[in-house]
Amino acid sequence: MILPPRLRRFALTAHVTASVGWLGAVVVFLVLAVVGLTSQDAQTVRGVYLVMEPAAWFALVPLAVASLITGMVQSLGTAWGLFRHYWVLFKLLLTAFATIVLLQYMETFRAMASVAADSRADLGLVRNASPLLHASAALLVLLIATVLAIYKPKGMTRYGWRKQHEQRAVSER
């Protein structure tokens, strides 16, 4: 179903906002991860790992889910479709994969916050390189998705090819 122009623009605005917001939130997590690993202040280090869990629940997860849903609405509501062009398909897969990994990783945020909350825990134990690794990987994935959305590299799936010619045949009648 093709969305009317006004609704399409609204859907596009929502998708860009959610996706850019997700990218920005990941950059903030990258900064937090670096601060957690390098800061000499014990309270700052503990604070970093304590704040990551609620920040992920209230920023990363909603933005990731919103980006995924609005992206699907945007694809299905325009001529691009969801499975017609390879760039759309790959963008969907990347977003879905990143969202699944994020949801899996929420348990890690909880565990790290738990260690950081324990004042008896050694600071070396509180520091963890895992968020840096994951935030870097997430940033890479989201940048690839952004590049795909902007450059829209050519390439139709077999399904898209068939659909395009079916529609062309119908319009020529």
Add this chain to the structure above:
Amino acid sequence: MADLPPYPGTPRWVKVFGIIMTIVVLLFVVAIIFGSGHGPGRHTRSGGSGGRTTLASAIDKHTPAEGGQG
């Protein structure tokens, strides 16, 4: 209805991208199935040499201070 013209084929970038994505997803699935989940023990902690066991076991043993984060 006119015959469908032959499919022009899959672009090279799609093949390369597809292979890379398949490898990454397989690695993730293998980590989930054969590893101890996707938890904090999966990666080395800072300054540690293979901190997986240390951190994972420490987290398992840890009971957060009374009142949690307060």
